Amino acid sequence: MKFKMQEKQNQLIERISDKHLVVGVDIAQQTHVARAVNYRGIVVGDPLPFENDDDGFARLLDWIKQLKNTKGLDTEIVGMEPTGHYWLNLSGWLYEQNIDVVTVNPHLVKKNKENRDNTQSKSDKKDALVIADMVKNGYYSFIRPTGEAFEKLRVLMSNRDTVVKRFVSAANQINRWVDIIFPEFRQVFKDVKGKGALATLRLFPTPKELRSMEAIDIVNEWRTVMKRQPGIKKAQALIQLAKNSVGNDKAHDAYKLHLKQLLEEFDLATTQLEIIEKEVSEALESITFTDKLLGIKGLTEITLGGILAETGDLSHFAHGNSLLRHAGLHLVEASSGKWKGQIVLSKRGRSRLRRFLYLGTMCLVMNNPEFKEIHAYNVKVKKMKKMKSIMKLVGKFARMIVGIARRNEPYCAEKVHPLTPLAA
Template sequence: MKYKMQDKQNQLIERISDQHLVVGVDIAQQFHVARAVNYRGIVIGDPLTFENDEIGFARLQEWMNELKDSKGHSTEIVGMEPTGHYWLNLSEWLYNQNIDVVTVNPHLVKKNKENRDNTQSKSDKKDALVIADMVKNGYYSFVRPTTEAFEKLRVLMSNRDVIVKRSVSAANQINRWVDVVFPEFKQVFKDVKGKGALTTLRLFPTPKELRSMEVQDIVKGWKTMMKRQPGIKKAQALIQLAKHSVGNNKAHDAYKLHLTQLLEEFNLAATQLEIVEKEVAEVLESISFADKLIGIKGLPQITLGGILGETGDLSNFAHGNSLLRHAGLNLAEASSGKWKGQIVISKRGRSRLRRYLFLATMSLVANNPEFKELHAHNVKVKKMKKMKSIMKLIGKFARLLVGIARSNEPYCPEKVQPLAA
């Protein structure tokens, strides 16, 4: 099936009829501003400023009903920018009132703000009118309502990103602490995040403590916290290195307190990460087609959770190309006359979804026989650069995801094989 974006754009424009009251809402933290136009772009009524609560939302609905009655419209469509998280409550409330809710790209709002008055001025009332014009012209996307499972995945994976950042930050600070206080430590433990290294840092982190200790004391300390210990040789090496350490030997108590707190932060992040990933696995079990996707060899479960958290139900996508556009992985070209510009990805979409699709494809190229063969074919036979091959395979992976979700059939390796030369 050939998928053309122009067909979708035409459908979006045709959807706006002469019976529509087109409303644009400029979103803010406390007060929103609404403007209305008809399908030709003629302004209807006065602007409305309403509160970000149920009373304000009811005022918006009453305002729209009055405009519909006065102008003879039978239905409405409300467009808004997905500004931070402030738009979520309003869109959910309108959706529950059976009102069509759409979003517009904030970048396009900025691009279109001079269409009416040919000035670079900006205000809430003007932005609301620009949004209404964009909806009237078909530059919008429908808000996809998600079920409980997909909403859980979105929240869990967003939470996981925060935890991972904290974990990485704590690990980096622990490395810095070691470099300042006991730089020779890494000669014994190459990875400071390893179990042996972390246990040693908890029990006797500074050279000052190690200098006065015996090998048996160190081994005995390890045995209290680990089933498998690093060994006598490493204990001897630690003591010898501590005796000749060039690390900072001042503010001993302050450095120890700092390290204790860093280790607590790192352990807390590790525990929270384990809980979140367990929850993600449980949610995936409740999604009908998730087991078919997990059956793709080389696709990490947690990465799949990230993809589904960003996309919602994949079976709602008409084609893999619409998923790529949702992620901002569709191609953009700048050409004029004889001049041919470089073709790049647009990046006008969900950045987190782009990241998960890229990570999933890299994992497939490394671990999935079919994708590995496709990548080798692209590089060796078609003479593609490696990154271009990866981007091409992301497109294939997107089509594979949507195809499996829509058909609810298991992964078939034979359909992914490259064509014979």
């Protein structure tokens, strides 16, 4: 069955009946603003500024009930922009009150701001009214409540991104430090992040220490921190290179302190990453379809954790194409008459989800026999560019994981439609 976005759009419009009070909320850090319209877009009541606390939320609820009673309306729907993290508390509180809560795309809010008064003016009251109009017209998405495991994954993977940035920053600065103080160091240790290289930087960080040492003394120091240490030849090479080093020999103590702090930051980030990855693995174990998805050869726990952190329960998606729209990976074009524009990815969606879908597909192309075969067929037989083939496989990957999650069935290689083997 093909997924048609127009059918979904029609359903969203049809959900708004003549008995609905449509509320738009402009989100802020401290004071939100609410406006209300009926299903035709006629403004109902006065604007309501309310605080971002329990009393303010109660005022909003009383205001909604009063407008419903005054206008003879039966139900309500509240729309808001997912602005930063400020909207989370309000949306959760309204959901607990059994009120339909939806979100609108901030980009569309900006595009629609002139619909009401044909001016470029912007204010909290106007934005709230624009949001209410967008909900009335069906330009909204329902908030999917996430379970404990998915919420845990969302927090862990967000935290992991922050720690990875610190890890990469520390590693890059250590490399810079080596380039300045002891550039010949890489002739012995190609990877500065390796165990032997890091141990050497901790024990004798600058060429000044190495020049006065014997090779056997260096090996003995290595043995105190490593079970398998570099040999006597590397120690001799280090001493010889240190004696002829062209590195900076000034501000010796300052550079040593700098390196010590960089190594501490690197070690902290490494430890934190290990803890996070362990927690991610435990969170995945509590999700029913995780073992089925991890049965796909080439899909790792971190990649799957990153996808589920952004999507929540994959079984709630109607089709893999809706997952692609959620990520901003659906195709868009600009055409008029005889002129046809280039078809591109919309990129209107979750950037982190796009990243993990792409990385997951790349892992499958490298490690999964079926995906590897399809990619080779696309490139060699159908003469596709490699990136175009990868993006087609991203769509296939999205549809595959949604199907597995919805049916809770194991991965079946035959259903990936392996192609006829390529001619040698």
